[in-house]
Amino acid sequence: MNRRIGNLFIVLAVGLLGLIAMTTYWQVVARSSLAARQANVRLVYRDLAIDRGSIVSSDGVTLAESKPGTLDGRTVYFRHYPTGGLAAQLVGYSSLLAGRAGLERSLDPELTGSTGDLAGVVNSFDRLKGDTVRGDEVVLRLNAAAQKVAMDELTKLGVRGSVVVLDPSNGGILVMASTPTFDPNTGLEQALSDSGSPLLNRATQGLYPPGSTFKVVTAASALDAGVVTPETNFPGPSCIDSGGQKLCNFRDRAYGPHSFGYALVHSINTTFAQVGADLGKDQLEATMRGFGFFSRFPWDYPPEQSLPSGIFNRRGNLIDPSAPIDVPRIAIGQERLLATPLQMAEVAAAVANGGQIVQPEPVQEVRAPDGSVVRRPSPVYLGRAMTTETAATLRELMKQVVDDGTGGAAAVAGLDVAGKTGTAETGTAGKNDAWFIGFAPAEASRFAFAVLVEDVDGTGGDVAAPIAAAVLRALTSQTT
Template sequence: MTRHIRRAGLFCALLLVALLVNAARVQVLRADAYDDNPANRRDAITRYQQPRGDILVAGRPVTGSRDTGEHLRYERTYTDGPLYAPVTGFASQEYGTTLLEHTEDELLSGTDPVLAPLPLWNDFTRSRNAGGDVVTTIDPAAQRAAYEGLRSRKGAVAAVEPSTGRILALVSVPSYDPGLLSGNGRTARDAWARLNADPDRPMLNRAVQRTYPPGSTFKVVTAAAALDAGVVTDLDKPTDSPDPYPLPGTTTRLTNGSRGCEDASVREAFTWSCNTVFAKLGVDTGVADMTATAHAFGFNDGDVRVPFRVARSTFDTTVDRAQLALASIGQYNTRATPLQMAMVAAAVASGGQVREPYLVERTTRAGGGAVSTAGSRPMRRAMHPSTALRMRELMRDVVEKGTGTNAAIRGAVVGGKTGTAQHGLGNSGTPYAWFVSWAQGREDMEAKVAVAVVVEDAAANRREISGGGTAAPIARAVMEAVLNSQDGPSTW
């Protein structure tokens, strides 16, 4: 009998050892495989068992959470979803996260270790912190002015505060309601299929994720390069520029959209946007100096984050003289995001200095305690201060007596530059209408806002499409919104 008990005990011990070995195998050796198994929904269930933190604009949440009563309990909701979609992105139980919902996901979902009261606290207690909040830099009045200004036209608007780099508006049209993608049912799947099949690509953030030929708005960079390099010393001196201008080494002759460009001064050429003058000016400045200035403004920088990634704006460094002429008027391979062109205008407005743009002012715990703040942003010099001063003169002339008069604001100092960018095979596409600008209120010591607007499909006759007629009124509305929201109601 004792022998049988011993054998039974030994057998039980072996079973216990086998159980421990298998548990170790499952929990240690096979842990990653089970964690990654699509059938394992434990993490997803835990993730959605509590409300997500909010994204705030001017202290007001533009996001929320809805209790569905299901296993994946809380779904994301959005206030004015299409208006703020280029800022928030979406948080979907089925399709993941984008934009701020993605870059700030750990904080919003409560998994960020900085939210724990003590290091490794959650590992020991198996608890989960409430999601934190993300406070953005967006000015709601500027955001709405940009969105309503574009209305049903494809395009984008970016606005920044020149002295800090704070992003005040980020709009892309057509937009979409991110709330339609929040769940994991048929509604979300149908919305996902419809949005991805839409040829207008409403989920594309045109303000930061798409680059365009900037057209004549790039003449701001070309003029700054020529002034910094000493190629231009007198803005009112004739430039000895022919009209039309034969592109170096080719039989192609570049023409202008306006009259009076032959031998025009830089001031006249900038005010009336003479292609021939600035093509020749880019060639005279040379590839090296043009490239250096473009780099200083932010072109060819692939590491810009706001905090989500911004597409790289490009200035080709391998061009010949004919290609350089075209690149210097914002054509050929020159490409820019609206945010990049807003930073070009901001550099002029802030005395030649460029601060890195940013979208998150601070992050907080659910109770309001600070987790992080934006702090002082890195700064670089895009041009000499004396060059910036003369560029301010040129941009003011455009608004006061040139192609950008539609951007003028009564009682404010406004500078701008229009652009009409050709694109498509043989320039067959509907031209893009551009406008970049900055504005300074009557009582302000410095410019308060810099704006870039691009309209892809201007609703007008092809010959009537222009940055001054199509994009400038949108920029004006955004600038007025910022000046009024910062200074209080007033008559401009």
């Protein structure tokens, strides 16, 4: 009898240990995978039970909010996007079916009230008591009025493209437009299969040959290295030989003798190809790294939705540093060089602010449910791309691009605009990627921008520059 009791005790003990082990596994080891499963009922109810914080633009427009409803007799909160596709790629979505993307994902701790600050601790007690958890409100630096103008300008052309505007002093994202777009309220399922890739944030995930806008980087490298001055003379033929192939100016134009400054203002390929050859691979790539190429900007946005710019191999990966490149063609923004609109806006911002690269920042402030400010990000400077003297030289030359060169369509009455056009070959005859980057005002700049329009038969000066002007008019009407 005692032996049977002993055996029964052993069986029960083993069973209890097994139960403890399984409980430990599900609570500790498999906790993250359980939380990731969309079918997990506890997670569904937990997310729906949170009164997720709103996302609001700097000019007071609600971009995302939670609305109460009932489900199985419980009070739940469903996400709603009052402006539809206005800033859908930046704001993202929070969906029980599709998960989270954009700022809805990267700012999830603030929006769900699960940060480590005092408000987050209070929310933890609310969870334990069964009270409604209320997330923090996030106020963006985005200007909704200017964002609408950017979206309208791209949409009326019926094109795929992007507009990015930064505050060059602090990296604030004032505009981040991408077309085509989607309505996160009703269009997620359709967007997943849309051939136009509306879920793609072209500002941060679109990689394009930057064309002549990259000449700003080449010029910064050459001026800093002492390879040229603005007065250095060049012959200006229509074409030169580069690596056994002809490299020509736009429409094969011959310019005759001219200065380096004139070459930037009038975007002369043959001159910049020669400057690239004189610089060499190591010097040009070092300057590119200083501007942020070859790595992802470390900002508050999902990493997979913000791609690095640089020189890519045929597999779509960044090249090995030891790999050979066609430096003259890289110097004019072609070959295997690809950049995001965000990267080129950062190039413009560095010229505008005296040579520094500043981390992109979408958030103006985070407010607790009681209205108190719990976080207000400070500018983060990532390094120096060029000397202050080189930046000053480029500011003057880029102002001439708008006043006397290829960027005249970006002119805005009462505002000194500086910029650089770009018309990049796509490999399809007659189709270009049209660019315009720049900043305004030319001195004490408040706006640095990049405009990219895909697959058009026009030039950057014809297509992209007028969009920049329209957005600048909207921004200055908001700030004057």
